[in-house]
Amino acid sequence: MSVVHALPDATSGTAPVLEARALAARYGHVEALHPIDLHVAEGELVAVLGPNGAGKSTLLRAILGLVSNSGTVSLRGTPLPRQNPVAVASRGVVLVPEGRGIFGPMSVAENLELGAYRLRDRAEFARRRERVMTLFPRLKERLTQVAGSMSGGEQQMLAIGRALMAGPQVLLLDEPSLGLAPRVTEEILATLGTLNGEGLSIILVEQKAPLALELANRAYLLSVGRIVATLDPREITSYDELAQHYFA
Numbered sequence: 001m002s003v004v005h006a007l008p009d010a011t012s013g014t015a016p017v018l019e020a021r022a023l024a025a026r027y028g029h030v031e032a033l034h035p036i037d038l039h040v041a042e043g044e045l046v047a048v049l050g051p052n053g054a055g056k057s058t059l060l061r062a063i064l065g066l067v068s069n070s071g072t073v074s075l076r077g078t079p080l081p082r083q084n085p086v087a088v089a090s091r092g093v094v095l096v097p098e099g100r101g102i103f104g105p106m107s108v109a110e111n112l113e114l115g116a117y118r119l120r121d122r123a124e125f126a127r128r129r130e131r132v133m134t135l136f137p138r139l140k141e142r143l144t145q146v147a148g149s150m151s152g153g154e155q156q157m158l159a160i161g162r163a164l165m166a167g168p169q170v171l172l173l174d175e176p177s178l179g180l181a182p183r184v185t186e187e188i189l190a191t192l193g194t195l196n197g198e199g200l201s202i203i204l205v206e207q208k209a210p211l212a213l214e215l216a217n218r219a220y221l222l223s224v225g226r227i228v229a230t231l232d233p234r235e236i237t238s239y240d241e242l243a244q245h246y247f248a
């Protein structure tokens with residue numbers, strides 16, 4: 001069996017944008033995430049991959065403080081508030097949740113405004129909105145449309161657009177391709193590649209591992225609540241082989 005060599009989980013030089021140390025999470029008595037160390041370097045796109053129930057969503061929720069957790073999460077070396085998702089988001093750690101979490105009865109424009117509800121700088125608001133319109137021209141055509149009446153792909157674009165309105169330092173995405181046709185998935189992942197190319201740091205949880213690996217600088221493999229490997233996607237020749245090795 002040939003699998004790639006695991007990379008050491010260490011950062012060189014400056015502090016990572018985001019760093020979790022001994023981060024663990026539980027639902028009642030069930031420990032869904034065992035203590036893990038994880039980091040995202042400046043401008044990195046990090047994929048988190050693993051089978052159903054591995055704890056990928058829980059990991060993102062623990063970073064935000066949406067689930068009972070222990071350990072520390074730091075943003076550029078400063079510890080984030082614990083169990084306070086609103087405060088964490090306001091520091092720039094922004095989640096696009098599984099299922100998108102858009103406000104269906106509200107318009108596209110209103111959903112985007114909510115993403116920037118803390119922002120008082122109108123010029124910055126306009127700049128961010130223009131950027132979202134450029135990234136997702138389909139949203140521009142549908143600004144007055146009720147968000148819940150849009151296609152799944154358009155709703156996912158809106159969810160990402162709304163997150164961008166918050167001015168993220170790190171963008172966390174939970175299965176953005178879920179339920180989408182291949183062409184729409186490719187379009188959305190290509191946009192994530194564009195954002196990352198502009199320097200945005202991203203954690204991408206994705207079931208469609210080969211697609212995520214095409215974009216990622218690094219990948220963590222999660223299994224039964226533990227990181228079982230940290231990998232360089234360029235060295236992965238077969239994800240199936242990898243999955244057999246680590247998840248069997």
Ligand SMILES: Nc1ncnc2c1ncn2[C@@H]1O[C@H](COP(=O)(O)OP(=O)(O)OP(=O)(O)O)[C@@H](O)[C@H]1O
Nearest residue numbers: 027030032050051052053054055056057058059207
């Ligand atoms: N609200 C909850 N209450 C109790 N257990 C939960 C809850 N949410 C998740 N779990 C459990 O925690 C574990 C990790 O779930 P999680 O959703 O994080 O996995 P995942 O890797 O994101 O899976 P998937 O790819 O299917 O979304 C699973 O065993 C799951 O059953």
